Amino acid sequence: MASPTTRTAPSTGPAPTPAPAPLRRLGGNLRWGFRAYGLLALMWIRVSFTYRTSFVLLTLGQLFITALDFVAIVIMFANVDVLGGFGLAEIAFLYGGSSLCLGLADLALGNIERLGNRIRMGTFDAMMVRPVPLFAQVCADEFALRRLGRIAQAAAVLTWATASVDVDWTVGRALMVPYLVACGTVIFLAIFTLGAALQFWTTDGSEAANAFTYGGSTLTQYPLTIYPVEAVKALTFIVPVAFVNWYPALYILDRPDPFGLPAALQFSSPVAGLALCLLAGLAWRTGVRRYRSTGS
Amino acid sequence: MSLIEVTDLSRTFEVRRKVSRFRREVHEVRAVDHLSFAVGAGEMVGYIGPNGAGKSTTIKMLTGILVPSSGSLSVAGIDPSRNRVELTRRIGVVFGQRTTLWWDLPLRDSFELLRRIYRIDRDRYRRNLAEFTELLELGDLLDTPVRQLSLGQRMRGDIAAALLHDPEILYLDEPTIGLDVVSKGRLREFLRTLNAERGVTLLLTTHDLQDIEQLCSRVMVIDHGFLVFDGSLELLHERGGSTRTLVVDLVDEAPPIDVPGAEVRKVEGPRQWLSFPAKASAAPVVAAVAASYDVADLSITEPAIEDVIRAIYTR
Amino acid sequence: MLYAAIAARAFRRYSTYTAATLAGIFTNCVFGAIITFAYIAVWRQNPTAGGYDVTDAVTYVWLGQAMIMTVAVWNGGATDDLAARIRTGDVAIDLYRPVSFLGWWLASDLGRALFHLLTRGVAPTLVGGLLFDLRYPAGLTAWLLFAVSVPLAVVVSFAIRMLVSASAFWLLDDTGVRNLQAVFAMFFSGLVVPLVIFPGWTRDLAMALPWASYLQVPADIWLGQRTGVDALAGLGFQVLWAGVLLAMCAAVLRLAQRKVVVHGG
Known part of the structure; x- marks a missing residue:
């Protein structure tokens, strides 16, 4: 090899503790990745403000569209009093939780699903010549603040549901709500990333990611x-979306697991x-490596 | 050691071809085939070849986008395939036909973002911005949204954007494509200054032989993944025996034009095509024609790169 | 015959995207299964909701998944190509073709719809039939009525999408109108919940809107909820909306043509 494989930084003196160096570098990369993501996202927010009317309309549109999802549930409840043993307020809690997590993940990196498009257009190559982690660039690209519409609607439903469910609120239960939102969002972030990473292999099949x-x-x-029950087990152990809201909600709503699965699952999100996330990270890295050796 | 060193570089791709409805055949295509060359600091190199010859594959490997199948390369002492991110600070890349600027925001905002992304310190940024603004005549355009810029203005903006972080090497992909004659001239002038005053090494791919003629002391021609020529432009013309064509529209039909230094290739009514050596000046030919014929219009077509390359091959 | 050729070309164009088609079918099936379980829960609680039994409801889900792409519930199809041509100005060429502008695009969209019916319509229905107990049309008459109802649904949908695309002649950006239309279409076609279980007057309203032609009418014919005179009334409803909307399209396009002539696109 003509070039040095590990460029020794022009630092002076021997490194006192060599072990944490890669860790420190990882930490630095992460921090820089987040910062760069913020910078790029901010640019897109400013773009959306240059088309203010369109931005407001699209945000309201998003709110309206997602609100209809909930209206559908309300219509079902015009015909029944309980669904699967749960009342309207409880289902609103489940709905609000999952929809808010999806909304937050979608806001943070929803445009990652256009990866295939970017590869075809060559903009992905342009990202590779910038000193910013690729993942941060892809996530921030065309950051769409209008997705706050979905988030606002979901948050409203969740708030209403939290106030309406018949629950003896303890500190533990109350803290479980933000915990649910955080874990659920992370799960959806990973699923979005996995779906996008698949596009390194097949760009036409991107719609399949929507299923997840x-x-x-x-x-x-x-x-x-x-x-x-088989489906629930699959949703717990294979495609673990049950951890987004179901298991934390069982604890919050003070319900025993209807399938008799261990209560520990309620804290395993x-x-x-x-x-x-590990799986998604692996898929992403493998995908990028594949792209760099096939160029397609 | 040279700034860019390429040794025995190859890149193969697997291509799946449909043989029948169900069977697909995988076969290997060599996009770049045992390429070796070196580019010294401060050189201006034209990298040319027909579409699909391996140009962009080479550039992608030099910028770290693609990993080579075999061989080694080093750019500014860095292995692009291993230290892509580190390399990004040492190189600038301009993609001719698509902009990397923010379409809906003023040019200045894109530059400001790049300052933060490349972590350029403020003083250096201010100096560079001032210099490029002057040289590229961007002054009035800095506060204009990019979408309102003309193609030429946008290209100037893109080039400034690629240079703000003081790269040692600038890759330009078809920088003058679609520009009018005046814009092309200005751009070339700027690139010459950039090279002379800052010592930036330029590697440009182009279909416009005039780009090469006016900018590059050295030309590399790639075809089917092979480097078929590496040398000066004069040598290329000599080897390729390339010619330019003078298209003459006469007022009336006439027998084939007879002037020294050019020969008639084709006659079609009052229009005649005369070819003359590419390196010879057009002026005496034009003058000779104008002196003895009634000319309605004249135009000169440059030799196509494809023709030159074909000529190299047939030799 | 020209129109058949146009339709065939559109059919072939869509048939080249094999991976996308398979991915789409997969997604339709996943959503179909999710909604099926939700409906089963609803009809377990209220076994006669909307006059459906649980088999009707489950069948309705899979018909809905089959119709999404066939009827192009949320935009897409030939009218998207048209919108793109309006933006680029290429539409000026189309307006001066010696064939009916509306006919040209309708033929193209019908070709697309046929492709989607045979792939993204048939496949989820088969999968749904394997996984769940579905109801099928009760006889030849029902099959025939359904076979008439589906193309009518496509025509109504085409006309609405055409109007939306034509708004691009006047608006710089038709994204807003398109999104709004998609929302109405999704909701009032009965794709999210069947129109028959809408409460009170909202049900009557939804059943009178053109979007009811997309899914509710064909589904009711399939399920045997509409037979005899009722079924013919359903087709009449679709024909009525198709006629009204196509007439509106023609009027709008005449205005657009005048605009293009005057302003040059």
Whole structure:
């Protein structure tokens, strides 16, 4: 090899503790990635403000569209009093939780699903000649603040549901709500990334990813009691979207697990989130490596 | 060591071809085939070849976008395939036909973002911006949204954007494509200054032989993944025996024009095509024609790169 | 015969995207399964909701998934190509073709719809039939009526999408109108919940809007909810909306043509 493989930085003196160096570099990269993401996202926000009317209309449109999802549930409740053993307020809690998590993940990196398009247009190549982590660039690209519409609607439903459910609120339960939102968002972030990473292999099949993102959110807006037990196990251990809202909600709503699964699952959302993130990270890295050796 | 060093570089792709409805055949295509060359600091090199010859594959490997199949390369002492991100600070890339500027925001905002992304310190940024603004005549355009700029103005903006972080090497992909004659001239003038005053090494791919003629002391021609020529432009013309064509529209039909230094290739009514050596000046030919014929219109077409390359091959 | 050729060309164009078609079918099936379980839960609680039984409801879900792309519920199809041509100004060429402008684009959209019916319509229905107990048309008459109802649904949808695309002649950006239309179409076609379970007057309103032609009418014919005179009334409803909307398209296009002539696109 003509070039040095590890460029020793022009630092002076021997490094006192060599072990944490890669860790420190990872930390630095992460911090820089977030910062760069912020810078890029800010540019897109400014773009959206240059078309103010259109921005306002699109945001309201998003709010309206997603609100109809909930109206559909309300219409169902015009015909029944309970669904899968859960009342309207409880289902609103499930719906609000999953929809808010999806909304936040969608805001943060929803445009990642256009990766295939970017590869075809050559803009992905342009990102590769910038000193910013690729993932941060892809996530921030065409950052769409109008997605706040979905978030606002979901947050409103969740707030209403939290106030309406018949629950003896303890500190633990109350803290579980933001915890649910955080873990659920992370799970959807990982699923979005996985779906996008698949586009390094097939760009035409991007619609299949929708089955997991939007499908995952639709699926978890109902109590899982409406699905067969095999499906619930699959949603716990294979495509773990049950951890987005179902398991934390069982704890918050003070419900025993209807399928008799261990109560520990109700606190395992971070584990599911972490596992999915590792998988997504691996898929992304493998995908980028593949792209760099095939150029397509 | 040279700034860019390429040794025995190859890149193969697997291409799946449909043989029948169900069977696909995988076969290997060599986009770049055992390429070796070196570019010294401060050189201006034209990298030419027909579409699909391996030009962009080479550039993608030099910028770290693609990893080579075999061989080694080093750019500014860095292995692009391993340290792509580190390399990005040392190089500038301009993609001719698509802009990397923010379409809906003023030019200045794109520059400001790049300052932060490349972490350029303020003083240096201010100096560079002032210099490029003057040289590229961007002054009035800085506060204009990019979408309102003409193609030429946008290209100037893109080039300034690629240079703000003081790269040692600038890759330009078809920088003058679609520009009018005046814009082309200005751009070339700027690139010459850039090279002379800052010592920036330029590697440009183009279909416009005039770009090469006016900018590059050295030409590399790639075809089918092979480097078929590496040398001066004069040598290329000599080897390729390329010619330019003078298209003459006479007022009336006439027998083939007879002037020294040019020969008639084609006659079609009052229009005649005369060819003359590419390196010879057009002026004496034009003068000779105008002196002895009633000319309605004249135009000169440059030799196409494809023709020159074909000529190299047939030799 | 020219129109058949146009339709065939559109059919072939869509048939080249195999991976996209397969991915789409997969997504339709996933959503179909999710909604099926939700409906089963609703009809378990209220076994006669909207006059459907649980088999009707489940069948309705899979018909809905089959119709999404066939009827192009949320935009897409030939009218998207038209919108692009309006933006680029290429539409001026289309307006002066010696064939009916509306006919040209309708033929193209019908070709697309046929492709989508045979792939993204048939495949989810088959999958749904394997996974769940579905109801099928009760006899030849029902099949025939359904076979008439589907193309009528496509024509109504085409006319609405055409009007939306034509708004691009006047608006710089038709994204807003398109999104709004998509929302109305999705909701009032009965794709999210069947129109028959809408409460009170909202049901009557929804059943009278043109979007009811997309899914509710064909589904009711399929399910045997509409037979005899009722079924013919359903087709009449679709024909009425198709006629009204196509007439509106023709009027709008005449205005657009005048605009293009005067302003040069």
